[in-house]
Amino acid sequence: MLGAPTPVLSIGSGSAYANDRLAPAVAMADSGRVSVMGFDCLAERTMALAQIRRRQDPSAGQDERIGALVPLLRGYLSRGGKVVGNFGAANPDAAYEEFAARLRKVGLLGVRIGVIRGDDVHDLVTRLDCALPELGTTVGALGDRIVSANAYIGAAPIVDCLREDAQIVLGGRLADPSLFVGPICHELGWDLTDWDRVGHATMVGHLLECGVHSTGGNFEDPPYRLVPDPHNLGYPLADVDDGSVVVTKLPGTGGAVDELTMKTQLYYEIHDPARYLTPDVTADFTGVTIEDLGDNRVRLSGARGREWPSHLKVLVGVDQGWKAVGEMSYGGPGCADRARRAEEIVRARLDAFGSDIDDLRVDLQGVGSLFGDRLVGGEPTEVRLRLAVRTPNLEAARAAVHEVELLYFGPAGGGGATGSVVPALGVTPAYVPREQVRLETEVLET
Amino acid sequence: MKLREMAYSRSGDKGDVSNICVFVYDQADYPTLVEQLTADVVREHFGALVQGTVVRYELPNVHGLNFVLDRALGGGVSMTLRVDPHGKAFQSLILDIDLPGGRR
Helix, strand or coil, X not given: CCCCCCCCEEEEEEECCCCCCCHHHHHHHHCCCCCEEEECCCCHHHHXXXXXXXXXXXXXXXXXXXXXXXXXXXXXXHCCCEEEECCCCCCHHHHHHHHHHHHHHCCCCCCEEEEEECCECHHHHHHHCCEECCCCEEHHHHHHHEEEEEEXXXXXXXXXXXXXXXXXXXXXXXXXXXXXXXXXXXXXXXXXXXHHHHHHHHHHHHHHHCHHHHCCCCCCECCCECCCCHHHECCEEEEEXXXXXXXXXXXXXXXXXXXXXXXXXXCCCCCCCCCEECCCXXXXXXXXXXXXXXXXXXXXXXXXXXXXXXXXXXXEEEEEEEEEEEEEXXXXXXXHHHHHHHHHHHHHHHHHHHHHCCEEEEEEECCCCCCCCCCCCXXXXXXXXXXXXXXXXXXXXXXXXXXXXXXXXXXXXXXXXXXXXEEXXXXXXXXXXXXXXXXXXXXXXX | CEHHHCEEEEEEEECCEEEEEEEECCHHHHHHHHHHCCHHHHHHHHHHHCCCCEXXXXXXXXXXXXXXXXXXXXXXXXXXXXXXXXXXCHHHHHCCCEXXXXXX
């Protein structure tokens, strides 16, 4: 006798970072293969960049692709497909406004959009004078150099929005896997304190949140590892059931979903595999088994979970002034010696700024810029000098770039000067008791 | 033999912490990996690139090892002036390790 079929949710990846490709997301949406798509738009660096945009314009700070993306998702949304994303970045309400305006423009009216607010915990970390362990100081000690603080928030507010029939859910620093944990638990009816199931959903989220990292991106190493059509990598999708998941990608897309690509993604940016901390769960990936089914399909099972952490991680933004980078190339016999001579010149010229320069480094790309003295090769045929400076003094930052340009009149044969000066906003972790982070959700209709 | 002959890897970043996971192509090589690719061997190979501890976790279910390198990213992706702020290239540096005993 056949029982009721096991419920399966098909969920796809739509983005892995703030500037990811739109075409694979559109292919996923138009495939009819998934009913929910999760869009991860953030990382530590991109959250800092979003905060910088909001500082320059208080009505900005949301993901910059919304205007281009929404019209491309018209068909998917009109068929009822759901979207969950941290498009809010530093400004969830701005993301809502832009989504709503673009949806109206393409004639999609009556779309319910859930907005999640409250990941901005600037006031809280100030009141608690939170420790900043990686900097060895506290929020209070840095005073007005603290410009932002965003808590990693979990699946619960996403589920709240979906329960109110939101078709699109937008938030700020929603944790990457939570973008998938929310819809998985909602659609499959799992309780958010059912730790093993949340651990399983978190594994699925981790396999989807990084997009092509699961399908052959950041992977090839000829001749040892190659994937088909690396110019056309597909985003991953997952068929999730109670206890296992099959990860795959759309037919006709490049890359590979196999045992190798799944392993590298499963433990990517994980520290203790028995204790992967997210806002939703303490996930345990030590018992995961991976079964390559062939034809770009891999089944994974065995993820577990324990209670969620008592504290939420916060990314605290610290104003560090300006970052300047200047580069100049040297080639041919003695190129490294000429670049080192050039280094002496720029260091001497920037001495005038003294302690105004917080950090300065010079690297010779082609010699040891990535690994210092750890790998030693022969004489290079060309090197590119790179000067990088961090300083609160804009004049010093501009001078650094100018000095590299002036190396056209330094050692012989310097060519191809480039330079940039950008705001330096560092982000550093802090931790706050989870019950003190007050989240609110609102579901609005276009 | 170089680790690259027998294994593949990926590095990632969280704050000032880099993690590098390493998996053998052929599971018959896993005991060799566990025996020879110790935290000390990795620490020695990375030298001053890592200012803190190197902790190794075994992943026998997938024939891999995960190395967690503390204070290895010059303050982290948004703080450092390094060329490769994420330490994406660390996955390639680890594969250059010469396994002292070769394949067992």
